[in-house]
Amino acid sequence: MLTDTFSFSTTNMYNKESALLRRKKDVKKGTKFTFMVCGAMGTGKSTFINSLVHQHLVPKRFEHNASDSLPKTLSFFNIEGAAVDASSARASFDPESVHLEPGIAITEYNIELVDGSDSSKLMLTILDTPGFGDNFDNEVCFQEISNYVENQFDSVLAEETRIRRNPRFEDTRIHACLYFITPTGHGLRELDVETMKRLSKYLNVIPIIGRADSFTPSELKLFKQRIVSDIARYNIPVYQFTYDEDEDDEETIKENKFLASIQPFAVVASEEDVIIDGVTTKGRNYPWGSVDIYNPAVSDFALLKSVLLGSHLQDLKDLTHDFLYEMYRTERLTSVTSENSGIPSTRTREPPSLSNLAAITASQSITPNNENDKILHESLKSSESIVQPVDSISDKSASTVATPTSKQSSVFRKSVSPSKYDGASIASSPTIPQQQRSQLRILSETVPYVLKHERLASRQQKLQELENRSAKELSLRAAALEKKATELKLREKMLLKQLEQGKQLDGNASEVDSVHIKKEETLTNLHSIVSNSTEDGQK
Ligand SMILES: Nc1nc2c(ncn2[C@@H]2O[C@H](COP(=O)(O)OP(=O)(O)O)[C@@H](O)[C@H]2O)c(=O)[nH]1
Ligand SMILES: [Mg+2]
Structure with missing residues (x-):
């Protein structure tokens, strides 16, 4: 360093x-x-x-x-x-x-x-x-940068969701x-x-x-x-x-x-x-x-x-955590909870993703019944308020509200309210039923995994899209080149034909010349005839 x-x-x-x-x-x-x-x-x-x-x-x-x-x-x-x-x-x-x-x-x-x-x-x-x-x-540039930034947000989100936090976790948000x-x-x-x-x-x-x-x-x-x-x-x-x-x-x-x-x-x-x-x-x-x-x-x-x-260093950091990351986190978790209003009770065959997180956790629960689903749904909902910044994640206190020096922070004040809880106390609180705690544990173990999986899947999809697009572009380019090649061949043929004709014309031209000479001769003859006849007339 x-x-x-x-x-x-x-x-x-x-x-x-x-x-x-x-x-x-x-x-x-x-x-x-x-x-x-x-x-x-x-x-x-x-x-x-x-x-x-x-x-x-x-x-x-x-x-x-x-x-x-x-x-x-x-x-x-x-x-x-x-x-x-x-x-x-x-x-x-x-x-x-x-x-x-x-x-x-x-x-x-x-x-x-x-x-x-x-x-x-x-x-x-x-x-x-x-x-x-x-x-x-330049779509690749947007994709790569947004993907990188989302990755950093995801790793913080995954860390916040863990019950046992990694003391060496490094916050790499920009x-x-x-x-x-x-x-x-x-x-x-x-x-x-x-x-x-x-x-x-x-x-x-x-x-x-x-x-x-x-x-x-x-x-x-x-x-x-x-x-x-x-x-x-x-x-x-x-x-x-x-x-x-x-x-x-x-x-x-x-x-x-x-x-x-x-x-x-x-x-x-x-x-x-x-x-x-x-x-x-x-x-x-x-x-x-x-x-x-x-x-x-x-x-x-x-x-x-x-x-x-x-x-403005601290304001930039606060806004990143309190507003930009918070919006991202809300969006991510909302997509999980909103899609889980009807939780399937059977094991899903789909690959794990944020949208079927609830289904996975439900299927992994010890006694899969309606009551249990309800608890899980509640715990998923409450996970939004459970996930809180770890000390090492943000070097500001969790209760600090964004400084009111920016437009974004004023938006934040309206839309986001800091939670009263922290993850560790919730997890060990004796008021939470054992069943819900085990659900939370499953959730905490699954979220980092599904986040990673989703990230990889979305990256793969983006790569696939880009590959398809470039393949399409390449085939278009190849078609254009082929067309050009055919055109060039035609042109070559035409030029060869013209050359041939030119040669023929050259030959004809010499013939024409000879005719011309003959004509000239004829003219001369005519002239001589005319002049002779005039001369005759005069005579
Ligand atoms: N006139 C002028 N030239 C600059 C300035 N900053 C950088 N340059 C020149 O612009 C060129 C590109 O700069 P660089 O920093 O490599 O740009 P980058 O490609 O955006 O990283 C170099 O020749 C620099 O010397 C500036 O403030 N004024
Ligand atoms: Mg540079």
């Missing part, structure tokens, strides 16, 4: 104690935070990460020594079925595979940052998405997704809209304009306006800097008002040292001058860094 020092004092416009205090600190263990970068190639993601952590963490495309520093690949998908993932394929240039679709990979970088002011640690996990947006059909909009200057592209919309279901999506120095101030203003209006028009639920006039303190309201007004963040990033006014900083040198990435007049880099790693 790498260690770096980050100090809010040098880079932070909001170097306020209150902002720092909001981040729950555990000096010994450190705060864990995970974010993902997403966006088309060349939008400045890698440079941004490297600038953020003051290290050359993410290699550049085809970087010479990149293979030494290859990141950990968490998952990858390649429609061509190539054995290499998008990240290693990008490490070196291979002319053999350059025509292949890159697919997508999710790669992980871990870094430990130490806050200069109080030596508190931040264990940062950064996920990169090489290959995103580079495919002919707390924020920085989406780098392609800096076209013309608003959002279809890919941007689609991605942000789909990922917002699981992630706190923060739109970012990378390479902001490629715009003039007026162009940047217009671009930001267009993005804001596109976000509203397409109803994209990105992360919002909202506030509650009644509940929030004056400083928070002011801070969030300001952050909301400058959305989306427009950043300039660089790993290079530049000297500006005698001070060494990170920046970009141009023939006409230098840009300091920390200069708030040209770049929101410092602001974004302080929001992400300081002032």
Whole structure:
């Protein structure tokens, strides 16, 4: 693990104690935070990460020594079925595979940052998405990312449902997704809209304009306006800097008002040292001058860094757990309970899935009777309130309600109420009948298994769909090529015929020439006849 020092004092416009205090600190263990970068190639993601952590963490495309520093690949998908993932394929240039679709990979970088002011640690996990947006059909990218995020949610759900918790369980949920909009200057592209919309279901999506120095101030203003209006028009639920006039303190309201007004963040990033006014900083040198990435007049880099790693870190984590994960969990468990209103009493032959979970548990129960089914149904229902965050899953207390600084958290307050129970106390409570406890045990043992099975089944189905689609595309391409080949053959035939005719014509032409000569001769003769006859007449 790498260690770096980050100090809010040098880079932070909001170097306020209150902002720092909001981040729950555990000096010994450190705060864990995970974010993902997403966006088309060349939008400045890698440079941004490297600038953020003051290290050359993410290699550049085809970087010479990149293979030494290859990141950990968490998952990858390649429609061509190539054995290499998008990240290693990008490490070196291979002319053999350059025509292949890159697919997508999710790669992980871990870094430990130490806050200069109080030596508190931040264990940062950064996920990169090489290959995103580079495919002919980017559906694979959405699928792979959503699948990965769902997997992390599922493992937390499975862990929460267990009666015996794994003390070494690691929460790998992603707390924020920085989406780098392609800096076209013309608003959002279809890919941007689609991605942000789909990922917002699981992630706190923060739109970012990378390479902001490629715009003039007026162009940047217009671009930001267009993005804001596109976000509203397409109803994209990105992360919002909202506030509650009644509940929030004056400083928070002011801070969030300001952050909301400058959305989306427009950043300039660089790993290079530049000297500006005698001070060494990170920046970009141009023939006409230098840009300091920390200069708030040209770049929101410092602001974004302080929001992400300081002032809003806890809010992003809270929203992930209290709202995004909660919505997912509710959806998952509701699908189980709603489909189980009529629980079959006989053993099911279907493979285990969340939808037939109740049937499986019922069939495994010791005395399968109606009363028992009722209890199971009740226990399934109550499992929604039983599953509670484990201490290791969320480093905030279970009773903490999301901070009211975001729109999403206000939605959460209306729809989700924290449960009064925790799993362990329910399981051992003497007031719960033995029968129901055994049902709960079955449930607790079955849920992780069915979740895993469902995940695999859905992945398999998605792969099958993609395979079918690519097979169809391939057969279409083959048909088109065959058609073209026939056309070319016909053309070849025609050309050969024309050539033949041409030759014949050449032969004819020489004949025509000879006729022509004859004709000329005739004409000459005629002429001579005419002139002779005139001469005769004159005579
Ligand atoms: N002008 C400008 N160029 C940048 C900026 N950030 C990155 N770049 C350049 O853009 C290119 C692609 O950057 P990279 O970080 O590899 O993009 P990625 O493909 O999204 O990871 C590189 O040549 C970078 O030096 C920026 O803020 N301004
Ligand atoms: Mg990159």
